[in-house]
Amino acid sequence: MPRSLRIVLPALVVLVWLTVAAIGGPFSGRIAEVSTNDPTAFLPASADATAVQERSRDFRDATGVPAVVVLERDGGLDDADTTAAAGIVDRLADRQDVDAVSPVIPSEDGDALEIVATLTASADTGDAVEAVRAVVADALPDGLRAYVTGPAGFTADLTAAFAGIDGLLLGVALVAVLVILVVVYRSPLLPLLVLTTAVSALTASILVVWALADAGVVTVNGQVQGILSILVIGAATDYALLYTSRYREALRDHRTGWDATKAALRGSLEPIVASGGTVVVGVLCLLLSDLDSNKALGPVAAIGIAASVLAALTLLPALLLCFRRAAYWPLRPVHGSAHPVLTGPEARGAWARVGRLVGRRPRTVWVVSTLALLVMGTGLLGLRADGVPQSDLVVGQSQARDGQAVLADHFPGGSGSPALVLGDADRTDELADAVAGVDGVEAVVAAAEEAPAGTVPVGDGPRGGAPVADPTVSRGQVLLEATLADPADSAAAERTVRELRSTVERVDPGALVGGVTATAIDTDDTGIRDRTLIIPVVLGVILLILVLLLRSVVAPLVLIGSVIVSFAAALGVGALVFDHVLGFPGADPAVPLYSFVFLVALGVDYNIFLMTRVREETLRHGPREGVLRGLGATGGxxxxxxxxxxxxxxALGVIPILFLVQIAFVVAFGVLLDTVVVRSLLVPALVLDLDRRAWWPSRLSRRPRDM
Structure with missing residues (x-):
């Protein structure tokens, strides 16, 4: 290749990536424009709660999310409190982001007042709730406490918790990576080149994701956004570390940077592409999910990984070609210098000692390692991953959670968040009586557009009396609202709604039950179903990829078995920490699913890094020496x-969302367990113990032991 092209080509690659970063960078702050944190936005189309949510618009003038204002004074309310509450109603009714406001509702004990403000369907829930809270705070007399809770309040608190996901999360992650890279490489320049590669991959992926979300192709929420940033920074850095390691080796063997680049690309192309492809296929299995939030993460994460692979194989080689040996200053590799001795008594360093340990007692090493992981995995027996109340999603202070507790002290716990029953209009009274007869239901009314309060009493149950208007009928159906005795996100409310579904089905087989509680039930049930389906599929797909990559059946089974045991250990320890150290109320069904997908897919990355090098060394030096040399070359x-x-x-743990904190712990601990125990001890020892049989039925299994 002409010398001029050797200069122009890397410069052009760098210029293209810098252009992409310049265009995509601003979209990092704009991705919130196409994100949503509304739980109903992620329900499967087949869920009852989804159907009720869509049909409820036909029965109400106000179709937005309700915000519940609760006012409380110890020792009883006074006239000034009642006047202030009336003023709040008037001021909220004048707001453009509020669709309807209920009258002031006093509690039976005389210590609290309730106001339900339904937001407009087009309002930004977070901004609208902050405005409502400001209105309420301005109108309070001394001694009167106020909280804005209900579905809108919880959504606003969740949105506020995600607010740091653009700047804080990325900043913490980048600083952590920079510090680690400086310590590992003892070079001021190389870490900056690696981080430039990772950030460029992130901006490119965000640009693509923003365009797809803006076009309605994918649905993005805060957790998908945060996981994308972390996944891309982590994966791109991993692939960059593999390439920089190969490039440093190549600079010892080749005089020119161009020849060293070609040699490094030959050595790293297969493992990087195979590793990235494995993760892409693994996360795309999430498309089998019925939850749109899981479906969204699949293609979004796949885009991020693809960008990471592309940047590691184009931008990083171009940057290193520009700086060559200076990139490793002050420990620059010298052409013609000897490579570190990887095995034998002359080998020095921690990985030489690990290799000698594995080489002396391989069976003891892998048996002890496996037993240790299995002991850690016993924590799975106490894992509670069937869902958590909405009030516990935010870790730390939450006005909505505090307000929900106050509301439950003075009113039916489900006030402002009723269960919705969509049923046959000809059976309105029968349905109403059946609903009212379910334990845990405090009152039943029917939606009525012409009524002043938007509802009318029906049936012979609670809140009887002469209705002021007829229930609204749409497509031959009515919408009943059942106020629950317990908070809408509580386990007791879920039991009531499940009983409610069984009861109304006997009266009207076509009746559906929706609302806040039903949404949580359908989400958790679907998450459990997804977990049961997707985990085996991911295992099967990754096993097939490993078989094709390693040209073997036994070695891939060993690797898959190791990641399963490692995942069980990480989740088991996580369950113990969540229950007995941090006191968490449980976990979302997606925590084991996401942890599995990331740990298995990324754990296989390290398997691929190790085993492709082991296979390469085995072809040259035989099975035993190949394992030890592969371990020594890739251990660092x-x-x-x-x-x-x-x-x-x-770094995900800095975002005060329970789901992300739990994912952060399980994946971080699991990755460390993978690198320290599984890749360093268990897998090399087991492959060494199996000897040539590990490569069956490839030709490596028929080669002599020593060559």
Whole structure:
């Protein structure tokens, strides 16, 4: 290749990536424009709660999310409190983001007042609730406490918790990665080149994701947004570490940077593409989910990984070609210098000692390692991953959670968040009586557009009396609202709604039950179903990829078995920490699913880094020497990559969302377990113990032991 082209080509690659970063960078702050944190936006189309949510618009003038204002004074309310509450109603009714406001509702004990303000369907829930809270705070007399809770309040608190996901999360992750890279490489320049590669991959992926979300192709929420940032930074850095390791080796063997680049690309192309492809296929299995939130993460994460692979194989080689040996200053590799001795008594360093341990007692090493992981996995027996109340989604202070507790002290716990029953209009009274007869239901009314309050009493149950208008009928159906005795996100409310569904089905087989509680039930049930389906599919797909990559059946089974045991250990320890150390109320069904997908897919990354090098060395030196040389050559880079990935996922813990905090712990701990125990001890020892049989039925299984 002409010398001029050797200069122009890398410069052109860098210029293209810098242009992409310049265009995509501003979209990092704009992705919130196409994100939503409304729980109903992620329900499957087949869920009852989804159907009721869509049909409820036909029965009400106000179709937005309700915000519940609760006012409380110890020792009883006075006239000034009642006047202030009336003023709040008037001021809220004048707001453009509020569709309807209920009259002031006093509690039976005389210590609290309730106001339900339904937001407009087009309002930004977070901004609208902040405005409502400001209105309420301005109108309060001394001694009167106020809270804005209900579905809108919880959504607003969730949105506020996600507010740091653009700047804080990314900043913490990048600082952690930079510190680790400086310690590992002891170079001021190389870490900056690696981070430039990772950030460029992130901006490119965000640009694509923003365009797809804006076009309605994918649905993005806060958790998808946060996981994308962490996944891309971690994965791109991992792939970059593998390439920089190969490039440093190549600079010892080749005089020119161009020849070293070609050699490094030959050595790293297969493992990086295979690793990235494995993760892409693994996350795309999430498309089998019925939950749109899971479906969204699949293609979004796949886009991020693809960008990471592309940047690691184009931008990073171009940057290193520009700086060559200076990139590793002050420990620059010298052409013609000897490579580190990887095996034998002359080998020095931590990985030489690990190799000698594995080489002396391989069976003892893998048996002890496996037993240790299985003991950690016993924590799975106490895992509670069937859903958590909406009030516990935010870790730390939450006005909506505090307000819900106050509301439950003075009113039926489900006030402002009724269960919705959509049924046959000809059976209105029968349905109403059946609903009222369910334990845990305090009152039943029917939606009525012409009534002053928007509802009318029906049936012979609670809140009887002469209705002021007829229930609204649409397509031959009516919408009943059942106020629950317990908070809408409580386990007791879920039991009531499940009983409610069984009861109304006997009266009207076509009746559907929706609302806040039903949404949580359908989401959790679907999440459990997805987990049961997707985990085996991911295992099967990754096993097939490993068989094709390693040209073997036994070695891939060993690797899959190791990641399963490692995942069980990480989740088991996580369950113990969540229950007995942090006191969490449980976990979302998606926590085990996401943890599995990331740990298995990314754990296989390290398997691929290790085993492709082992296979390469085995072809040259035989099975035993191949394992030990492969371990020595990749031990440092795999450990560094694992520490980087663990640090980036741990950064998710700075976002006060229970789901992300739990994912952060399980994945970070699992990655460290993978790199320190599984890749360093268990897998090499087991492959060494199996000897040539590990490569059956490929030709490696028929080669002599020593060559």
């Amino acid at each position: 880079v795999i450990t560094s990559a694992g520490v980087v990935l663990a640090a980036t996922f741990a």
